[in-house]
Amino acid sequence: MNIHEYQAKEILRREGVPIPPGEIATTPAQVEQIARRLGGMVVVKAQVHAGGRGKAGGVKLAKTPAEAAEVGKKIIGMHIKGLPVEKVLVTAAADIETEAYVGIIIDRASKRAVFMVSPAGGIDIEEVAVSDPDKIMRLPVDPRYGLQPFEAMRMGFFLYKDVAKARAAARIMQQLYRAFIDSGASLAEINPLVTTPAGEVIAVDAKMVIDDNELDRRPDIAALRDESAEETSELQARRANLTFIKLEGNVGCVVNGAGLAMATMDLVKYYGGEPANFLDIGGSSNPEKVVNALRIITADPEVKAILFNIFGGITRTDDVANGIVTATRQNPLTVPLVIRLTGTNEQVALKILAENGFAATNDMDDAVQKVVALAKGGAK
Amino acid sequence: MSIYIDKTSRVLIQGITGRDGSFHARQMREYGTAVVAGVTPGKGGQQFDGAVPIFDTVADAVEQTKANVSVIYVPPPFAADAMMEAAEAGVKLIVCITEGVPVLDMTRVYPFVKEHGARLIGPNCPGLITPGESKVGIIPGGICTPGNVGVVSRSGTLTYEVVDQLTRAGIGQSTCVGIGGDPINGTSFIDVLEAFEKDPKTKAIAMMGEIGGTDEQEAARFVCDHMKKPVIGFIAGQTAPPGRRMGHAGAIISGSAGTAAEKLEAFEQAGMGIARRPKDFVELLKARL
Numbered sequence: 099m100n101i102h103e104y105q106a107k108e109i110l111r112r113e114g115v116p117i118p119p120g121e122i123a124t125t126p127a128q129v130e131q132i133a134r135r136l137g138g139m140v141v142v143k144a145q146v147h148a149g150g151r152g153k154a155g156g157v158k159l160a161k162t163p164a165e166a167a168e169v170g171k172k173i174i175g176m177h178i179k180g181l182p183v184e185k186v187l188v189t190a191a192a193d194i195e196t197e198a199y200v201g202i203i204i205d206r207a208s209k210r211a212v213f214m215v216s217p218a219g220g221i222d223i224e225e226v227a228v229s230d231p232d233k234i235m236r237l238p239v240d241p242r243y244g245l246q247p248f249e250a251m252r253m254g255f256f257l258y259k260d261v262a263k264a265r266a267a268a269r270i271m272q273q274l275y276r277a278f279i280d281s282g283a284s285l286a287e288i289n290p291l292v293t294t295p296a297g298e299v300i301a302v303d304a305k306m307v308i309d310d311n312e313l314d315r316r317p318d319i320a321a322l323r324d325e326s327a328e329e330t331s332e333l334q335a336r337r338a339n340l341t342f343i344k345l346e347g348n349v350g351c352v353v354n355g356a357g358l359a360m361a362t363m364d365l366v367k368y369y370g371g372e373p374a375n376f377l378d379i380g381g382s383s384n385p386e387k388v389v390n391a392l393r394i395i396t397a398d399p400e401v402k403a404i405l406f407n408i409f410g411g412i413t414r415t416d417d418v419a420n421g422i423v424t425a426t427r428q429n430p431l432t433v434p435l436v437i438r439l440t441g442t443n444e445q446v447a448l449k450i451l452a453e454n455g456f457a458a459t460n461d462m463d464d465a466v467q468k469v470v471a472l473a474k475g476g477a478k
Numbered sequence: 479m480s481i482y483i484d485k486t487s488r489v490l491i492q493g494i495t496g497r498d499g500s501f502h503a504r505q506m507r508e509y510g511t512a513v514v515a516g517v518t519p520g521k522g523g524q525q526f527d528g529a530v531p532i533f534d535t536v537a538d539a540v541e542q543t544k545a546n547v548s549v550i551y552v553p554p555p556f557a558a559d560a561m562m563e564a565a566e567a568g569v570k571l572i573v574c575i576t577e578g579v580p581v582l583d584m585t586r587v588y589p590f591v592k593e594h595g596a597r598l599i600g601p602n603c604p605g606l607i608t609p610g611e612s613k614v615g616i617i618p619g620g621i622c623t624p625g626n627v628g629v630v631s632r633s634g635t636l637t638y639e640v641v642d643q644l645t646r647a648g649i650g651q652s653t654c655v656g657i658g659g660d661p662i663n664g665t666s667f668i669d670v671l672e673a674f675e676k677d678p679k680t681k682a683i684a685m686m687g688e689i690g691g692t693d694e695q696e697a698a699r700f701v702c703d704h705m706k707k708p709v710i711g712f713i714a715g716q717t718a719p720p721g722r723r724m725g726h727a728g729a730i731i732s733g734s735a736g737t738a739a740e741k742l743e744a745f746e747q748a749g750m751g752i753a754r755r756p757k758d759f760v761e762l763l764k765a766r767l
Contacts, residue, residue: 204581206691209588209662241585284581284661311580315555345717356659357633357688360714365755367717376718409635409642411604411618412498441618441638462639463757 099308100147101322104187106306109281113273115288116266116300120189129170132188133163139191142169147327148179152221156183159191184326192302197290198257199223200271202239202278204285210238211278213245213271215253219290245275258293266299267291281319282312331394338390340379347372349473350395350404350433352388354379354413362407365462371470374401379413388421389428396429403434403473407462410441419447423454434472438465480608480653481628481673481680482571482597483547487612490515490545490569492536492552492560494526498575499551502616503530506549509619511612515539536560536567549605549614550574557601558583565594572664573614574600584662591664598664604634604656617641617654625650627763628674630667631686632659632693636714639756640684647760649767652680659688667697675705682708682766684759689715690736695744702748708766710751710759713738 107117119136122145123129133140144156151157156178160166166188176183199219205212216234218226226233235256239245250271254264270291278286285307292302313320325333335342341356345363349371353359356378363373375395379387395401408418418439426435439447440460451458459465489506493499494516503526507513515533516526522534533539536548548564550557550573557576564572572591579601591598599606605615609622616634621642629644629651631637637656644651652674657665667685674680687694694713701709716738745752751762 204585204661206661206693210585211582240589241582242589279582282580282582309581311554311578312582315580353635355633355635357631357636357686357714358639360688360716360718361636361639361712361756363718364714364716368755373717409638411635411638412616413635440642441621463755 099310099313099323100327101306101308102145102147102185102324102327103143103304104145104185105322106286106304107301109277109306110273110288110301110304113277115270115273115277116298117304118190118192118300118302120187123170123186123188124174124184126167126170126174129186129188130163130167133160133166136188136190140166141189141191142166142173143187143189144173144176144178144183145185145187146178146181146183148181151178154178180329181327192292192300193294193296194290194292194302195295196293198267198292199287199289200267200274200291201287201289202274202283202285205238208238210241211275213237213239213253213275215257215271217257223289239275244279245272247272257291258299262297263293263299270299270301277306281306282309282316283307284309331397334390334394335377338387338394340377340387340391340394342394343376344398345373345375346400347374348400348402349469350374350398350401351407352377352379352391352395352404353407354409358407358409362405362462362466365466366405366470369467369470371466371473374398385417385421385424388418389425392422392425393429396431396433401433403436403469404431405465405469406435406437406439407465408439408441410439410443413441414443415439415441415447416443416450419450422456423450436465436469436472438462480611481670481677482599482606482653482655483608483612483614485510485512485611487547487571487614488512488514488543488545489547489549489612489614490517490536490539490543492517492548492550492564494518494530494532494551495521496551496553500526502551502575503527505616505619506613509613511614514543515545536563536569540567540569545569547571547614548573550576552576554578554580558587561587561598561601562590565591565596565598568594570596572596572598573603573605574598574664575603575605575615576600577602579660581661584660588662588664597669599655600658600660600663602660603658603663604637606653606655608653609651615656617656621645622654623650626652626679626681626767628652628670628677628680628683629654630670630674630683631656632688633686633714636686636756640686640712640759643757643760644684644763647764649760649763652677661691667693668700671697671700671705671709675707680707682710682763684710684712684763686712686714687741688713689718689738689741692736694741698741698744698748698750701750708751710753710762710766711742711745712753712756712759713741
């Protein structure tokens, strides 16, 4: 789960990380009021779940409250990577001397939370990783002992020669690590961590991603979810316990299991079609899931044909067949449907489908070729 | 021969009285797996289906039944503890089916299991099966047939798809292993490839990877440097949208975006056969057996 910058900053602030003051606004008038309260130069920052906000024009400086309102008017309501900006963070602008990067991520290779820090922070940190890998220090944390003070200091000195700044950075890393563990995060980033001419070390931007598997046991974190920041069809799918990602093509796909779902999309492409979505109905097969899946897919006007590809293991294919019958009775389909199912209770499923006028195949390649041809015919 | 499990495997089921645990306990027994014990705290002393003794703790179960494999079906909040309990009780092969285990839990479980000298498969995996001998997990037994192709995969239903196509084409399997798709799992592609290379029964290997991470690239390097047996690879997600990135850190940590193209390139360089579609495994394997 993504959380917004202002939410991540709130979590870090509670741990003691120094962060410039700021507040959330949803109207230009509020932006102006906050800017006046803060005094001096402010930054107005779009709060959306998309990277590259600055490059898209979603982050702007303002010298006066009037200018802040002006900037706020431009940013609120704009779209960044298709997502509407409904909230902005108005925060005091920091006087920046240097920019560093500090991040923690779960590393598949070392199977630990790993710190990555670099004195070359800012928006181009990924390029630094490629062009100048020596400027990035990695430090895996042993989960049994946590981040030790000497480890944090080693990273602090990697960022700053000055001992006071190194100490300040080390303290921030301890706080970031605590926030990471206590929030059940899979990523926590401060980029940039800046120094000011007055010698302070402060976090100017923060990003956190929470492991979805942690949400059940952390209701306070789960409550941070902002549904207005999610794509509508993906939100509906999540509520229905389905995994859905919208794509650009016209072949709607309903599949059980993520690997098979991806392989099905690949096969659609292989035979000359374009998948309209990734949709995994998951393991347990409840006819209701199929009904929801069809509702979400048929809401996309681009979809010209729909493919079911079900390999019944835990999923019972007769449940899927029942779901197809129920769903199409409630909302008759306007586009052709191709069904491939095999595995658990296949014979029962085929009988249910036949009785209701549906044909089905048990061969994945046949089904995909057929649906691709139908989608092309329907597109004419 | 086979890898990890065979007809001598003595299996205990953690969470045997739960919805999934009881269903799959029956499926495993029907397949012929020697299910010797179940564990559900508070139900010790009872019997499952009048045939399998239930214990309160894994330690009790191991002591009294000499179980040497454990399969876990407990809910996600308790899965980490269940894996550690099995390792501490001396079980050497632990298979965790549970989906949704928090990854921070796995950062603690992984070193614990390792220090106890156990092998963990999963979590979030379909388990494994040695056709005709033993099945531990949820892979449908009916689609498998004994033979000499080793199968290893990160996904569940995609494994079934490929195994089913192999069986229909008359190509049997030595052992099929689903290692699971979570960021931290107990057994990697390389672990399984190494075991297949040593297994005299296995003559060729089918490997199904996915986009994300660098496990497949590392596996390809291993194939190139250490394997004589032919390996055919497939990558799911060639058409998956790039995006969905995890801040800057994801790309920095692996030095790779984990795309399908990158992985297929690694397979090619390692001299592996490449299945573009699941059905391509059939012809590619036939040519090498």
